[in-house]
Amino acid sequence: MSMILLKPISRQAYCICILLVVARGAAFSQNSPSEPPKKRLDGLSTRYREGKLPDTLYLRGIDSIAPDLLNDDSLVEELATYRQIAFGNKDLGRSRMMYYRYLAYFAINKNNYGSAIYYSEKNNEESVKIGVFEKEGIPHSDLFAVSVYQNNMDYPRLIAKYDGLLPELEKLPAKVSGGKMSGEQGYVGLSIIGTAVWAFYKTHDTVHAERGIRLFERVMEEVNKQPEKYKKYLTYYNYDYHIMCYQRARHGGQMDSAQYFLERSIDEVRSPDYLKHLQAAGMIDTYSEAFDFFYDRRKLDSARYYLDEVRKIPDSQIGFAGIRQGILLEGESKLLAAKGDYPAAYSMLEKLYRMKDSALHAVNADKDNNLYALAEAENARKELIQTEAKQQRTEKFNFFLVLFFTLLVIGGIAGFLIYRSGQRQRMLNLRLGLARNFHDEIGPMLLYANTLVKKELEERPSPRVEELKSQVAYIMEAVRGISHDLKSNELGTVEGLYKDVTVLLEKIRDSTGIDFTIRMSDGSRVLGHLQYMNLRKIIDEMVSNSIKHAQCKRITLNLKATGRRLLIVYSDDGKGMAPEQLPGGIGMQNIQERTNLLNGDFQLHNAYPEGYFIDVTIPLL
Incomplete structure (x- = not known):
């Protein structure tokens, strides 16, 4: 009895599930209350509609619940309110970023990868605006797109994307030596190179695969000259490099060398220095690759060991469960078949085919939905052209009508301004008249009083006369100030x-x-x-x-x-x-x-x- 065995799920499939989480779990730090998340979401929505929650607390509440509902349609419905708040306040950039991130996660879990790529690009734009992602360098959304193409085994589009990014990738060695490449930029660039090398080996293009490895080695040569700067990412970089070396050795039939590099990769992905937010995905990826490698070499005990290692990894917040379940079903079916238990192996494969058929249906539905959206947009464009002719006829009538009322309004405003200008002129004349009276009549009186006080002070000095002199001086200064205010147009x-x-x-x-x-x-x-x-x-x-x-x-x-x-x-x-x-x-x-x-x-x-x-x-x- 023969069986058709499925290929293990590819390396970057897991990166799709976690690629957007570069904010190091900031959005997903939460408690785990005993109340079901759906019930918590309903309660939060009710309190907000009743006006019992301000916008900021509502957004925080959604952020705490969303990670538990990234496969639930109710979250998308609630995100309509979330979006209205986030895009209505320019200071809520982080919430706009999280809005697109949630939609990307949701699309991933529904296998709607076209939508996921679009939302990842929008997430990247908002992340750059608030400083979560760096503005310079290759966007994270490009790595996301490359990962999606790899997961769907769409090698032509993956390689075309890589070729488009290659001029920027070839600048990485010089950027490292010039101190212009950050660790995060290195993570994005080197991951894209590693993914492209994987695709080249899958299409038996060893020439371009070797070129990709040499480019990776040139970058690492410069990185190793600055170990402190890249300390946080160095284990991940080495892991990526050793996985490529494993792929090269296995493709060339050098199985002992391939096993050596595979074991190096396993040690690195288990290391506490490996990037924490990628570690669970990396372990699933590497263990499944190890299972496939040892199974093909008929080392079934080793294959069983790594399949059990996959089983030990807990589910993540963003949908590893489906991926892991597929690996476990496929691995168990292979091991059962190797022992001759073909009915049980067939049963496992049947479950796996149902899972993959469901995913394929979801992907095709996504394509159909996109085509429907394009058709709908085209129809809307045609209707718009038809209505433009009617609008042009009415616009001419409206133009003359608006022109008439505009001239009427301008005439009214001009009349009002002329009247008001006359009033201002009369008021200015009155103020000037008062200022002249102060200057011509009250001024001389005060000068004469000041002269008398000075004379009295010279003949009969006393504290009271001195005080009187000061008061007269202050009165003169006040009169000058009032006169100046009356004459001046500017206060x-x-x-x-x-x-x-x-x-x-x-x-x-x-x-x-x-x-x-x-x-x-x-x-x-x-x-x-x-x-x-x-x-x-x-x-x-x-x-x-x-x-x-x-x-x-x-x-x-x-x-x-x-x-x-x-x-x-x-x-x-x-x-x-x-x-x-x-x-x-x-x-x-x-x-x-x-x-x-x-x-x-x-x-x-x-x-x-x-x-x-x-x-x-x-x-x-």
Whole structure:
């Protein structure tokens, strides 16, 4: 009795299941609550629809449940809401990445590899945007596509893809020596080379296979010169190389050499230094290859050992169960047949054929769906052309209608602007008239009063007369400020004060080396001329004190408009003011007087020799 035995599942089939997980499990770190994941998903969805969960908690909840539902249609339905949130906020780049990643996983588990390749490319785009994948180098989605072609034994497309990437792959040795290749870029590039070498041997193209191995060796020659930089990936690189050497030896009939390289590969994939997120897949791959190798050499005990090793590997989160089950069924059927138990072997093969027929049906369905989508798009295009003729006729009518209303609106706006301009001119004339009255009538009166006070102070000096003189001076300054505000079309602002002070501090930095930090909030708040000029003089006085007395290296100033008040906080990193400098200090007196003139509040917080800071608060207009 003879049997048809199936070829073991190929090496990169497992990489399809894990290729996207380069974020080192960040998306899949989760607890394992006893509640079934489907029930948890329903509860999460209900709470979100009822408004009991904010968007961020809903996204986190989906991220925690999704890994357990990557083969369940209910996840795809729920991802519609997930997508709406993720693409509605530009700050949720990670969630957009995970959205495409979940769809790629789902497509893999359904054997819809065309869809999986598309979603992997979208995942790659989003991953690059948020810095999970590197922008430079060959995209991870290309490795994913190559892996899919290999799994489907589509060697012509795999080799065509490799040829397209070859110019970039040939740059890898120079990139390594120039320090421009990261470990992750090496993982992608070397995996593609290894996959292509595998395909070349399958198509008996030993010439191109040898070229691929030599390119791999050139890269590794440079990598081994920088072992510390590539330490994390070195075991994986060596594993890939030894698998290629195994394939070359086995293809050439050198079975002892092939066994040596196979055992080297097994040691490396078991090593704790092997890439953790690839280790389970690598073990399944290598053990199944070892089973096939020893079975072909009729070393059935060794073949049994490695089949049992496959059985010991636990299911992963992304669908190893189906792949592993296929390997186990195929291996058991071979071992049973080798012992002469053909009925049992046939039963195993029948189960395996049913599994593979289901997968083939799913792949063909995916192709049919794609063709349907193309046909639907073509039909939509034709309908669009038919409706464009109708739209063109209506667009002409709409154009003239819109033009009429546009001219009507423009005329109305022009009339309103002319009327408003006349109002503004009348208001400006009124303000100019008031300013002239202040200047021509109140100004001379104050000058005369100031002259009388000076004369009285010369003949009969007293503190009260001195105070009167100061008050008259302040009144004159206030009148000048009001007159200036009335004549000016532009009022001062907190931002204008900020810019003026910044220019002053920059000049001081250039001449003295004293650096500065200045901050501002709500710069649009208006300052009267009197406020603006006095605040500028107050700040000038503070800066002057810092330069003369504080021995500082940095000045810090904060202009903060809150509500109807402006707060100025000034400090430097100097030693502060000695207590003997405070009484009678002209600078501090000037600041106090100008603050009083603005109906403000002045606070000095001196902690000599640890420094000091000043708070000045004034009411805003």
